[in-house]
Amino acid sequence: MNDHETQRIVTIQMGSQANDTPRTARHPTECLAEDWLAFLGHRWNALILWHLANGPMRYGELRDALPGITPKVLSERLAGLTGRLLILRTVSNGFPRETSYQLTPQGSTLGPIVLRLYDWAEENAARI
Amino acid sequence: MNDHETQRIVTIQMGSQANDTPRTARHPTECLAEDWLAFLGHRWNALILWHLANGPMRYGELRDALPGITPKVLSERLAGLTGRLLILRTVSNGFPRETSYQLTPQGSTLGPIVLRLYDWAEENAARI
DNA sequence: CCGAATCCTACATGATACTG
DNA sequence: CAGTATCATGTAGGATTCGG
Numbered sequence: 001m002n003d004h005e006t007q008r009i010v011t012i013q014m015g016s017q018a019n020d021t022p023r024t025a026r027h028p029t030e031c032l033a034e035d036w037l038a039f040l041g042h043r044w045n046a047l048i049l050w051h052l053a054n055g056p057m058r059y060g061e062l063r064d065a066l067p068g069i070t071p072k073v074l075s076e077r078l079a080g081l082t083g084r085l086l087i088l089r090t091v092s093n094g095f096p097r098e099t100s101y102q103l104t105p106q107g108s109t110l111g112p113i114v115l116r117l118y119d120w121a122e123e124n125a126a127r128i
Numbered sequence: 129m130n131d132h133e134t135q136r137i138v139t140i141q142m143g144s145q146a147n148d149t150p151r152t153a154r155h156p157t158e159c160l161a162e163d164w165l166a167f168l169g170h171r172w173n174a175l176i177l178w179h180l181a182n183g184p185m186r187y188g189e190l191r192d193a194l195p196g197i198t199p200k201v202l203s204e205r206l207a208g209l210t211g212r213l214l215i216l217r218t219v220s221n222g223f224p225r226e227t228s229y230q231l232t233p234q235g236s237t238l239g240p241i242v243l244r245l246y247d248w249a250e251e252n253a254a255r256i
Numbered sequence: 257c258c259g260a261a262t263c264c265t266a267c268a269t270g271a272t273a274c275t276g
Numbered sequence: 277c278a279g280t281a282t283c284a285t286g287t288a289g290g291a292t293t294c295g296g
Contacts, residue, residue: 032249040169047159120241171288199260200290258295259296
């Protein structure tokens with residue numbers, strides 16, 4: 001199993017650098033914002049949330065909405081987002097299988113924040 | 129060189145991306161927020177901005193304030209932040225040389241946004 | 257004091273093929 | 277349809293050393 005998207009609890013503000021927690025893909029961080037920025041900075045993650053903001057989507061729909069993403073990476077991202085409780089996975093028991101993903105309440109609250117960043121970028125840094 | 133650039137057509141309302149811009153991110157993105165998330169998600173970047181929020185700091189001060197960072201990486205980050213006009217670099221002509229970094233107006237406006245993410249994380253995702 | 261120049265490794269991402 | 281399993285590769289981030 002490939003899990004370079006493990007979760008972890010980070011101490012807020014210069015906590016003791018406890019290494020007893022499972023390490024994440026990158027490096028131990030002390031700041032929650034830093035940690036989430038790293039997570040959201042991973043490719044596709046923010047985009048997936050963006051798409052799901054309009055309502056639930058199936059795996060195939062997401063794949064089609066994200067041209068260039070590979071099934072492996074899409075699975076990884078969905079698992080990561082699910083693990084962080086930003087999205088919810090629902091599987092039907094029919095055939096063919098239908099898996100649906102939708103934002104959790106927490107995932108929804110994240111949208112406006114990213115939106116702010118987007119607005120800021122448009123205003124202040126549209127051209128780098 | 130990596131030439132298997134998949135062409136993507138997603139248009140979320142993106143800022144046109146100049147190809148001559150120093151792409152610090154791993155991949156070309158179409159969304160400004162996505163791009164900035166990737167940038168800010170790079171290790172140390174947000175933390176450097178955080179530290180500079182309290183006022184100008186010298187290279188050595190930053191290095192000491194960021195335990196574990198190597199001079200190379202610190203230079204890279206400072207260059208990246210400078211290139212994106214988030215911080216300003218000032219060099220004195222004395223000896224020994226004194227280089228000072230401070231937030232630009234744009235860099236300052238970014239702070240509150242990251243703060244929002246921090247608050248969100250504390251509320252909704254403190255324990256993953 | 258403030259970096260630049262090398263070298264190195266882990267990880268993030270992708271390509272491709274295959275399965276319940 | 278909704279994913280795994282392998283395999284490959286660029287690059288981010290770090291260790292170390294040297295220079296102005």
